[in-house]
Amino acid sequence: MNPRLAAVAALALAACSRDDSAERRARLGPNPSLAQMMQVADAQAGARRFGQCAACHSIAAGGADRNGPNLHGVYGAPIAQNRPRFGYTDALQAQRGVWDDRRLDAWLADPRGDVPGTTMSFAGIHDPLARADLIAYLKTQR
Ligand code: HEC
Known part of the structure:
Protein backbone atom coordinates (compact mmCIF):
# COMPACT_ATOMS: atom_id res chain seq x y z
CA MET A 1 0.00 0.00 0.00
CA ASN A 2 1.38 3.46 -0.78
CA PRO A 3 2.10 5.63 2.26
CA ARG A 4 -0.73 8.07 1.67
CA LEU A 5 -3.28 5.30 1.38
CA ALA A 6 -1.84 3.64 4.48
CA ALA A 7 -2.25 6.89 6.41
CA VAL A 8 -5.86 7.22 5.28
CA ALA A 9 -6.53 3.60 6.25
CA ALA A 10 -4.95 4.14 9.66
CA LEU A 11 -7.11 7.22 10.22
CA ALA A 12 -10.23 5.34 9.18
CA LEU A 13 -9.36 2.54 11.59
CA ALA A 14 -8.75 4.94 14.45
CA ALA A 15 -12.07 6.64 13.77
CA CYS A 16 -13.82 3.27 13.89
CA SER A 17 -12.00 1.79 16.84
CA ARG A 18 -15.29 1.43 18.69
CA ASP A 19 -16.93 -0.36 15.80
CA ASP A 20 -14.66 -1.97 13.23
CA SER A 21 -17.38 -4.30 11.97
CA ALA A 22 -17.12 -2.95 8.40
CA GLU A 23 -13.42 -3.78 8.34
CA ARG A 24 -14.05 -7.22 9.88
CA ARG A 25 -16.78 -7.89 7.32
CA ALA A 26 -14.40 -6.96 4.49
CA ARG A 27 -11.79 -9.36 5.86
CA LEU A 28 -14.34 -12.17 6.00
CA GLY A 29 -15.47 -11.92 2.40
CA PRO A 30 -18.78 -13.30 1.13
CA ASN A 31 -20.62 -16.15 2.88
CA PRO A 32 -18.26 -16.77 5.80
CA SER A 33 -18.89 -19.84 7.93
CA LEU A 34 -19.90 -19.51 11.57
CA ALA A 35 -16.43 -20.75 12.58
CA GLN A 36 -14.78 -18.04 10.47
CA MET A 37 -17.07 -15.45 11.99
CA MET A 38 -16.26 -16.61 15.50
CA GLN A 39 -12.58 -16.06 14.71
CA VAL A 40 -13.14 -12.34 14.15
CA ALA A 41 -15.94 -11.95 16.72
CA ASP A 42 -15.48 -9.10 19.18
CA ALA A 43 -16.71 -9.68 22.72
CA GLN A 44 -16.63 -5.95 23.49
CA ALA A 45 -18.92 -5.20 20.56
CA GLY A 46 -21.09 -8.04 21.86
CA ALA A 47 -21.17 -6.46 25.31
CA ARG A 48 -22.56 -3.27 23.79
CA ARG A 49 -25.14 -5.29 21.85
CA PHE A 50 -26.21 -7.02 25.03
CA GLY A 51 -28.15 -3.81 25.70
CA GLN A 52 -30.96 -5.27 23.61
CA CYS A 53 -31.10 -8.33 25.87
CA ALA A 54 -30.70 -6.57 29.22
CA ALA A 55 -34.37 -5.63 29.62
CA CYS A 56 -35.08 -9.34 30.10
CA HIS A 57 -31.71 -10.83 31.10
CA SER A 58 -29.11 -10.06 33.75
CA ILE A 59 -25.73 -11.65 33.11
CA ALA A 60 -23.56 -10.96 36.17
CA ALA A 61 -22.84 -13.98 38.37
CA GLY A 62 -25.65 -14.27 40.91
CA GLY A 63 -27.88 -11.81 39.01
CA ALA A 64 -31.65 -12.17 39.33
CA ASP A 65 -33.88 -13.80 36.76
CA ARG A 66 -36.12 -11.25 35.06
CA ASN A 67 -38.58 -11.94 32.28
CA GLY A 68 -35.78 -14.21 31.05
CA PRO A 69 -33.25 -16.26 33.06
CA ASN A 70 -29.91 -14.86 34.24
CA LEU A 71 -27.39 -15.75 31.52
CA HIS A 72 -24.18 -16.09 33.53
CA GLY A 73 -22.54 -19.37 32.52
CA VAL A 74 -25.14 -20.11 29.87
CA TYR A 75 -22.49 -20.66 27.16
CA GLY A 76 -21.71 -24.38 27.17
CA ALA A 77 -24.54 -25.15 29.61
CA PRO A 78 -27.32 -27.65 28.82
CA ILE A 79 -30.28 -25.86 27.22
CA ALA A 80 -32.96 -24.70 29.71
CA GLN A 81 -31.03 -25.99 32.74
CA ASN A 82 -28.68 -23.15 33.63
CA ALA A 94 -37.57 -30.39 25.24
CA GLN A 95 -34.39 -29.24 23.43
CA ARG A 96 -31.38 -31.52 23.73
CA GLY A 97 -27.76 -30.46 23.83
CA VAL A 98 -25.81 -27.49 25.11
CA TRP A 99 -25.60 -23.83 24.15
CA ASP A 100 -22.63 -23.93 21.80
CA ASP A 101 -21.85 -21.53 18.94
CA ARG A 102 -24.16 -23.29 16.51
CA ARG A 103 -27.18 -23.51 18.83
CA LEU A 104 -26.81 -19.94 20.04
CA ASP A 105 -26.46 -18.68 16.47
CA ALA A 106 -29.72 -20.34 15.40
CA TRP A 107 -31.52 -19.19 18.57
CA LEU A 108 -30.41 -15.58 18.35
CA ALA A 109 -31.24 -15.38 14.63
CA ASP A 110 -34.87 -16.33 15.24
CA PRO A 111 -35.83 -17.60 18.72
CA ARG A 112 -39.43 -18.42 17.87
CA GLY A 113 -38.51 -20.06 14.57
CA ASP A 114 -35.76 -22.09 16.27
CA VAL A 115 -37.94 -23.22 19.18
CA PRO A 116 -41.64 -22.80 18.40
CA GLY A 117 -43.51 -22.20 21.65
CA THR A 118 -40.73 -20.32 23.42
CA THR A 119 -41.72 -17.26 25.43
CA MET A 120 -38.58 -15.35 24.44
CA SER A 121 -40.42 -12.65 22.54
CA PHE A 122 -37.47 -11.23 20.70
CA ALA A 123 -37.51 -10.71 16.95
CA GLY A 124 -33.99 -12.05 16.44
CA ILE A 125 -30.79 -10.57 15.03
CA HIS A 126 -30.49 -10.62 11.29
CA ASP A 127 -26.76 -9.77 11.08
CA PRO A 128 -24.57 -12.91 11.51
CA LEU A 129 -21.54 -10.90 12.65
CA ALA A 130 -23.63 -9.17 15.33
CA ARG A 131 -24.72 -12.63 16.54
CA ALA A 132 -21.10 -13.81 16.58
CA ASP A 133 -20.11 -10.77 18.67
CA LEU A 134 -22.87 -11.55 21.18
CA ILE A 135 -21.86 -15.22 21.37
CA ALA A 136 -18.23 -14.15 21.98
CA TYR A 137 -19.48 -11.94 24.81
CA LEU A 138 -21.58 -14.74 26.36
CA LYS A 139 -18.43 -16.90 26.29
CA THR A 140 -16.59 -14.38 28.45
CA GLN A 141 -19.41 -14.40 31.05
CA ARG A 142 -18.90 -17.78 32.68
C1 HEC B 1 -38.50 -9.72 25.84
C2 HEC B 1 -37.61 -10.45 26.73
C3 HEC B 1 -36.34 -11.07 26.18
C4 HEC B 1 -35.37 -10.47 25.40
C5 HEC B 1 -35.33 -9.04 24.87
C6 HEC B 1 -34.34 -11.46 25.23
N1 HEC B 1 -34.68 -12.62 25.86
FE1 HEC B 1 -33.56 -14.33 25.98
N2 HEC B 1 -35.05 -15.26 26.98
C7 HEC B 1 -36.25 -14.69 27.36
C8 HEC B 1 -37.10 -15.70 27.95
C9 HEC B 1 -38.52 -15.48 28.49
C10 HEC B 1 -36.37 -16.91 27.91
C11 HEC B 1 -36.86 -18.29 28.33
C12 HEC B 1 -37.57 -18.88 27.14
C13 HEC B 1 -38.27 -20.22 27.34
O1 HEC B 1 -38.26 -20.79 28.43
O2 HEC B 1 -38.83 -20.70 26.33
C14 HEC B 1 -35.08 -16.60 27.31
C15 HEC B 1 -34.06 -17.53 27.11
C16 HEC B 1 -32.80 -17.24 26.63
C17 HEC B 1 -31.70 -18.16 26.55
C18 HEC B 1 -31.70 -19.61 27.04
C19 HEC B 1 -31.27 -19.61 28.51
C20 HEC B 1 -31.05 -20.97 29.15
O3 HEC B 1 -30.81 -20.96 30.38
O4 HEC B 1 -31.13 -22.02 28.49
C21 HEC B 1 -30.64 -17.49 26.01
C22 HEC B 1 -29.26 -18.04 25.71
C23 HEC B 1 -31.10 -16.15 25.73
N3 HEC B 1 -32.41 -16.02 26.12
C24 HEC B 1 -30.31 -15.16 25.18
C25 HEC B 1 -30.76 -13.87 24.86
C26 HEC B 1 -29.93 -12.86 24.25
C27 HEC B 1 -28.44 -12.99 23.95
C28 HEC B 1 -30.75 -11.77 24.03
C29 HEC B 1 -30.40 -10.46 23.34
C30 HEC B 1 -29.93 -10.56 21.98
C31 HEC B 1 -32.08 -12.10 24.53
N4 HEC B 1 -32.04 -13.38 25.03
C32 HEC B 1 -33.16 -11.25 24.51
C33 HEC B 1 -36.60 -13.37 27.20
C34 HEC B 1 -35.91 -12.43 26.45
Missing part, protein backbone atom coordinates in the same frame (compact mmCIF):
# COMPACT_ATOMS: atom_id res chain seq x y z
CA ARG A 83 -31.15 -21.60 36.10
CA PRO A 84 -33.03 -24.45 37.78
CA ARG A 85 -35.53 -22.15 39.49
CA PHE A 86 -36.49 -20.29 36.31
CA GLY A 87 -39.77 -21.37 34.71
CA TYR A 88 -38.53 -22.46 31.30
CA THR A 89 -41.17 -23.42 28.74
CA ASP A 90 -41.76 -27.07 27.92
CA ALA A 91 -40.69 -26.19 24.37
CA LEU A 92 -37.23 -25.06 25.48
CA GLN A 93 -36.89 -27.88 28.00
